[in-house]
Amino acid sequence: MNAGDPALSSASAAGERYATHTTRLGGRDVSTQVESWSLERAYATDLPDAMRAFNGSTSAQLDVTVTGTGGRSAPALYGPWAPRSSGDVARPGQSVVAGWGINGGVVDAFRGTVRNRSAQSGTDLVRVSALDGAERVRQPAALPRPDGALSDRNGKWTGAASPVWVVDHLLRGAGIHTAPPPRAGSILYASLHGGAAANVGYLEGMNGDSGFWQKTDAPFESALEGGFSSPTTITYIPALLPVNRRSDGLWFEFWANTDANLFSEQTVRIQTEWLAGATPHYVAMDVNFTTAKLTAWSGTNIDPTKNQALQWTWDKLTTRGTFHIGWWFTWSTTGVPTLAPVITQAGSVMSPDFLSNGTFGTVPAAAGALYSVSFAVQNMRTECYQVSQMTAKPSNLAAATQDGTWKRTAALDMPVLPMRAIPAVSGSAWDVITEIARATLATAEFDSDGFFRWRNHTRWATVPTVPDVVVTSARELGSLTMTEEIDACRNHCTVKWSNWSRVEADGITEVQEYPSPVAIAAGATLTRTLLVDVDMYDPRAPKTAYSADTGSPNRLVIRAGSAASSATVAGAVEISVRRNGGAVTITMRNRSASTVYYHGVSLIALVHAARHDPVPSLWSARDTVSQSYYGVQVYEHDAKVWVQDTTSASTLAVALREAGVYPPPLLQSVEILPDPRIRLGDVVRVVDSTGAQLDTLAWVIGNKAQGSGGKITQTLTLRGTKANGVPKDSGLTPDPPTRPNAPLPT
Incomplete structure (x- = not known):
């Protein structure tokens, strides 16, 4: 209320x-x-x-x-x-x-x-x-469509997204936030609000313990809970791939909560892969909340513990609670990385601790560019993982954590109904939110304070026992009509859903452009636009080619001259890729002091053959006892593409069956004495001792108030929260549907 x-x-x-x-x-x-x-x-x-x-x-x-x-x-x-x-x-x-x-x-x-x-x-x-x-x-709906979950041929990973993740993403596009939003310079942002998919950037893959999503103890909205025995690892490709020469700094950050399981090591590790020719260079950042140690590694071994290390200690990491962790990361002009952790413990008074800079003394990286970033979480909850390109290191609380720079204006229920793939959508963002709410039996609304609320089907699947307000015929009720009808009974409920368990990636689709070489002057930017099929998954930001792989897929070719035989150049051009429907925009910014030449690009995305396409499936839930009294009353619910696994389909089918197994009283327009505290979704106890002889709980699903001439009237539309029990037919012998011994028709 x-x-x-x-x-x-x-x-x-x-x-x-x-x-x-x-x-x-x-x-x-x-x-x-x-x-x-x-x-x-x-x-x-x-x-x-x-x-x-x-x-x-x-x-x-x-x-x-x-x-x-x-x-x-x-x-x-x-x-x-x-x-x-x-x-x-x-x-x-x-x-x-x-x-x-x-x-x-x-x-x-x-x-x-x-x-x-x-x-x-x-x-x-x-x-x-x-x-x-x-x-x-009302802005056009735009959703990322990564193929990262489809690269697992066993279909183990279903956590690329969820309906809640999609709604959260659409709201963020309208400036409605549940957690700190992407920064202006964000090149990778993953809310982790019910899905591993990146809101900015690209989901490349997932492995390790599957992890799951939690609301309890989440720093803001909901969080990824990492694997207990081994980390949950998610790999991303940023939307922009910075170079490691003459580049701005990078700010890696995430929010974490350590109030969960206390019996195993709690860690978060970020690993970056920088491509410079055939030999990648790795820089990793690890936070161990159990030992209070922060460690960074740099070198060419994919196992970071075998590379050169730097370490810091911050004793308060072992304290239970919520933390913001930031890493400030810069490169020297010779390819030597410098890192500095910044830690902020959440509380009524927050003050970031800026730990000392650490610079690796040996093993400089060859000139190259960032390609992938992995995020590994073990035995704790994390939210809002973000990488931003900045010109200066954050120097205060607002700059480090975004504190005071945004306002929360939405709240969503626990993410449920996991999804392997995010479908293509059309229409406005509100159209898509409405479609998802109907498909997943959820509700979406802006309340009287302008705050957005998303409630899952569980809001009505669990029968309430305590009302928010009581209205009685003695005072509040002006009029009430109560009916019971067989149309309220649904004892055979079927959910039509889209089965993605069989979907496998069979190969790649490629979009190419090899124009006449185009010069990019020092400090200049070149933009190219390629048209793609609207059904194609999002293409990744490509690698910068070196001499041996210029003809390979997923490569962008930069050379020192316009001749096809001129040397390839690495570490000079930042590449960013943005998709808008059927158009992909590639932006190349020359961060070097010399003119270079763009020779072409190949973009890729995974595809699956028709034999591996998702197929429509049905899941039914029935109640034979109800059918014995009311006959078979069928209801089919189309969940469209928003339900993609058997467990989710069965959950919704059972919820529908339980909601319709016996017909509840139908309360027609109920006029009451005006009460401005009543909200949509409230539970009202309706007591009528004068006519209908009713005492029941009901949900408010419609609320109309109108005023004129100093008088206000209020009318509620209600739905009973439960039926009047199983029929007893005590002392009755119902007649059969056909007359006994009736002659056969001729």
């Missing part, structure tokens, strides 16, 4: 009430000019109206009619052709905040933006319609 002050709570319990409302347009209070208003919220559920389950999104709409003031009519002040000085208060896109209450106590009920306004000549009225925060998520 909405929080109310003591005066409002007392007023709600009182028998006599008078209405109060407030409306602000563009931050200006116009409450005294409001002639009438109406506010409606309801889930756009596609489940049967009578079923004890609900899903979908809600987009609240506020309609306000305002009058003029100061001797001027409303159309003259606020109409479409009104002067900007007065009319902008009601222009489309303008902010709207409305609240209402009783006996002087007011609760915010709506926060959104103006959708349209209309003014009729000869009247003193302007009608304004506004929609809630869903309007902020």
Whole structure:
């Protein structure tokens, strides 16, 4: 429920009430000019109206009619052709905040933006319609489509993403955050909010213990819990591949919580792979929360412990809690790396500790570029892994941790229903969020404070026992119609889902460009755009070719001259790759002091043959006892591409069956004494001792309030949380469906 002050709570319990409302347009209070208003919220559920389950999104709409003031009519002040000085208060896109209450106590009920306004000549009225925060998520839906989980032919890894991960990603694109967002210079960002996929960059692969997602003790929203016996390792390719000569610094960071299992070593290791010809160079950074040691290695051995090492000690790492870990990483002009850890322990007062710089004394790396970055987590929870390119080392709390630079405006339930692949989508981000909510039996909404909330099917799968509020026929109930119908019964529920367990990568698809050589002057940038099939998985940022592999796939060729025989150049050009639908943009920035030449590129992505395509599958759950009383009542739910494994499909099928196995009472429009604290999704206890003889709990799935002339009415749409039990038919002998001994038809 909405929080109310003591005066409002007392007023709600009182028998006599008078209405109060407030409306602000563009931050200006116009409450005294409001002639009438109406506010409606309801889930756009596609489940049967009578079923004890609900899903979908809600987009609240506020309609306000305002009058003029100061001797001027409303159309003259606020109409479409009104002067900007007065009319902008009601222009489309303008902010709207409305609240209402009783006996002087007011609760915010709506926060959104103006959708349209209309003014009729000869009247003193302007009608304004506004929609809630869903309007902020109307940008085109854009999702990454990595193939990293498909490279495992056994199908073990299903954690590339989840519906929650997708929703979180779409919200972030609209500036709605659940955790620190990508920085301006981010080249790799993985929220780890229910999926290993990168929000910025590319998921290359996963191995080790499968890990899983947790809300408990997550630093912000949800976190990856690493393997217990061995690390969970995720490999990424950044969206931009910096060079190790004349480059800016790199800031590696993540949030971690150590309150989990205390009986095994807790570590996080980052390993970077720098390609310079045929011999990679590795720089690794390790944080051991059990021993309070931070270690860095540099060298050509893929096993970092066999390379040159630097080490720091920070005793407070062994303290249980949440930490922000940062590594500042720079290269000298001769290829020697320098690293410095920065550690911040979360708490009411946070202050980063800047540990000393450590420089490797030997084994400089050859001129080259970053290619891959791995992130390995063992026995702890991590969130918001990020790599950013910066011109200067973070020097304070805000720069190191982003503290105070963002605001949390969304909360999501535990990530469930794992996915191996992220599908191609179309329409707006809100369209996709709505589709996912319906497919996975979840709900999506912006509440009256403008805060986005995502709730899984578990919100109604578990029958509540305690109400948020009680409404009775003795006082609150104005009218109530209660029905019970067989359409509310669904005792054979089938979920149609997309089976990805059989999907295997069979090879690669390649997109090439080999134009006439193009010069890139020192410090200059070259941009090329390639068209790709919209169904193609995202191509990786390619490696810079050296002399022996210039014709290989996944290579970008840079040479010292325009001749095909001129020497290849490594460590000079930064490469970044961005995809937008069917177009891939490659940006090359020459960080060297000499002109170089672009000779062409090959981009790749994995493909799977038709015999390995995902196939439509069905999972059914039934209840024979219910069928014996009500007959077979069938419901088929299409989860589309958002359910990709057997366990998830069976979970949803069982949830639907349990929601429809016996028909609950259907509560039609319920008019109550106005109570501004009631929210969508609240549990209401309905007690009617005058007519329907009802005492039951119900969910609020629709809430409409309207006011005019100092009076407010409120009508709820409710769904019962449980049925009236199993039929007994005590003392009854139901007649058979056909008359006994009836003659056969001729």
